[in-house]
Structures are given as structure tokens and as C-alpha cells.
Amino acid sequence: MSSVKIFSGSASRELTKAIAHNYGSPLGKIEKQVFSDGEMGLYFTESVRGCDVFLIQSTAPPANNIWELLMMIDAARRASAKYVTVVVPYYGYARQDRKDKPRVSIGAKLAANVLTSVGADRIMACDLHADQIQGFFDIPVDHLDGSAIFVPHLKKLQLDNLIFASPDVGGTKRARAYAKFFEVDMVVCDKHRKRAGEVASMQVIGDVVGKDVVLVDDMVDTAGTITKAATIIKEKGAHSVRAIATHGVLSGDAYKNIEKSALEHLIITDTLPQKHESKKIKVLTVADLFAKAIRKVHDYESISSLFLK
Numbered sequence: 470m471s472s473v474k475i476f477s478g479s480a481s482r483e484l485t486k487a488i489a490h491n492y493g494s495p496l497g498k499i500e501k502q503v504f505s506d507g508e509m510g511l512y513f514t515e516s517v518r519g520c521d522v523f524l525i526q527s528t529a530p531p532a533n534n535i536w537e538l539l540m541m542i543d544a545a546r547r548a549s550a551k552y553v554t555v556v557v558p559y560y561g562y563a564r565q566d567r568k569d570k571p572r573v574s575i576g577a578k579l580a581a582n583v584l585t586s587v588g589a590d591r592i593m594a595c596d597l598h599a600d601q602i603q604g605f606f607d608i609p610v611d612h613l614d615g616s617a618i619f620v621p622h623l624k625k626l627q628l629d630n631l632i633f634a635s636p637d638v639g640g641t642k643r644a645r646a647y648a649k650f651f652e653v654d655m656v657v658c659d660k661h662r663k664r665a666g667e668v669a670s671m672q673v674i675g676d677v678v679g680k681d682v683v684l685v686d687d688m689v690d691t692a693g694t695i696t697k698a699a700t701i702i703k704e705k706g707a708h709s710v711r712a713i714a715t716h717g718v719l720s721g722d723a724y725k726n727i728e729k730s731a732l733e734h735l736i737i738t739d740t741l742p743q744k745h746e747s748k749k750i751k752v753l754t755v756a757d758l759f760a761k762a763i764r765k766v767h768d769y770e771s772i773s774s775l776f777l778k
Contacts, residue, residue: 471521471551473767476513478526478541480534481558484739485525487756488556492763497522499541509533511540513548521767522550523593525759527741528561528580529718535561535580539587546588554591554766555584558740558755559688559716563598581605593762595740595755596687596715613762615687615715616777618738618753620650623713628681630708634658634673636684636698644685650777656682658698671697678706688716689735692723696730703731716740717750724750 476497477485489496498514522545526538538555545553565576577598584592585608592606595613603610623631633655635644641657648655656675671694682702689695689712699710710731717737719727724745727735738755758775765772 470767471519473523473763474515474517474520475523475525475763476541476545478524478534478537480529480537480742481525481527483742484527484558484754484756487739487754488525488759488763491757491760501537509537509540511537512544516548517545518549519551521552521554523554523556523763525556525558527559528557529559529741530561535583539583542584542587542589552590553588554593554763555589556593556759556763558595558759559718560594560597560602563602566599566602577602578605591766593759593766595738595758598687611762611766611772613755613758613772614776615713615738615755616647616650617758617775618715618755619713619736620647620777622736622753623651623683626711628683628709630680632656632677632680632682634675634677634682634684634698634702636686636694636712640686643687647683647685656702658701671701673698673701673705677702680707682707682710684710684712686712686714688718689714689723689737690718691721692719692726692730692735695735696726696732699731709733711736713737717743717752719744 474497475489475494476499486496500514501511503509524541528535542553562576562580591609593611596615603612631653633644633648635641635657638659644655656677659672659674684698695712702710711734712732713736715738724747727749734749734751736751738753762772
């Protein structure tokens, strides 16, 4: 069987180190050169001929991150790697998954096309914004589930009156999966937006009086929706409000919004590096989850054991 080599892009360096450590393999060596005008070039400083290569890079903005990943794939292909798996802990542009208004691009599909065309054999990601994005690829996709990280943590909290909530109607499937696993109820926050990133109004559908509410989402960007939901849920009589979200994008005034919110904690993972620290933000690692998935892919084993039943 061919050997495994794990390489990191510059956007996911610390996470990749942890994944390689958990897998039991040294981190592969790659060099990046940046010219004075910003143009980049990169090359592997070790042989990857005949190897199963895993390239790890979250494709969050700026665009250089996805371009760097594309160049890594191209370099691996030209260096005669046997198999190239692209590991994207956070799949950027995933919110652009449909044509929701005239004359708009579908960024998630475009990113899928480019990653495939440049030579990726397989994609591995975690909690895509929409499940149908898997269908944008014509190559195998391993879609890992962040619940494998969050459920053990929630069990440790031993919340007496646990109930799950979705911060919007679109996330009900995600919240319902947690409610079903814990055999508890769920509520939904119905929101109306004036424009992207700005919530105009919101109401809670369901009873939260005296409950320990856990809001469930795939990502938190400006934290406007999640903090407004927490405020309204608290006003409706909830005992406590927490939130779990796989991807902590946390841009704009996100940290400020979270600090002054009714949230006890926001629990996220390290699919994206954090810009600041906050007493209200707890970061769990996905390193072991991805290390196990990489091992199973390399050994041609099913990854279904990594999902909570």
C-alpha cells in the first residue's frame, strides 16, 4: 500500500500539525515563495511520487487561500502523486449554493468545478453549509459531521432541561438531529432579513420556559443571528442559552456581539483559526476526527463509524 503524506496550506497550519500528530505521521514539507508583486509559487521539498497525498487547507477568504490550494494540487499531480485527497475543514463560498436572485454566480459550484478540474481525486470536508453541495462534485466526497465533536462535550455539561433550537428555519434539520439523539424537544427561530448579514425581525416557535437551550448552526459569521436568537430565547424565559457551531468565521463585530450577548458560551471548532480570544468562546478540535477519517480513506475502510447513530 502506498504511503500517506500530509501537507498544509498556510490557512490551516496549526490544525494540520495536530491532524498529522494524531495520525502519527510527520507533517510534509512544502515551500511557498511570494514575489514582490504578491504572486506566489510553491513546491514540495520531498518526493510524493506514488504516495497518497492529503492536502489540508480551509478555503476561507481571502482568495489567495483557495488559489494556494489549487497550486498545491497541481504541484502534487505534476510530482506524480498516486492519489490526491483535498481536505477542506471549512469549505468557503458554501453559502453561495443556489441561484436565489437573478444574474448571480453560484460560488459553491464554481469552487467545486475548479478543485475537480485541477486534479483532486477526492474531497473531505466537515459540516457543509448545505448537504447538496456534495452533489456539486463528480468525485467522491467524505462529508464529516461535527456532532461527533459536540455531543461528547454536551454530555459533560449535564444540562437538566436540555432543548435544542435552530436560529433559522433553514437549520431545522441540523437541530432536529441533535434533539433526536438526546431524545429531547426542539424549537425554531423564524427570522426575516432586510439584507445579507442583517436580521430585521425574529420570533421563537416553541416553548423554552425554564429550559437549557442549545442553539445549533453550521457557522457563525458576524454572530448577528445567533446572538439575536439568544436574546429572544432568554426573554421568553429560558434558564440558559448556549450555541454550538462548527465553523467560527467570526468577522466584523462578531466578538463584540458575542461578548455582550445573552449566550453563556459559543462552542466552535478549530476548522478556522481564531483571530482573538474570548471567555465566552470555547474551541474544540477536529484534529482527531480528520486523522481517523484520513486513516480510513487510506485503508479503504468505511467512515460511517465516525458518525453518531
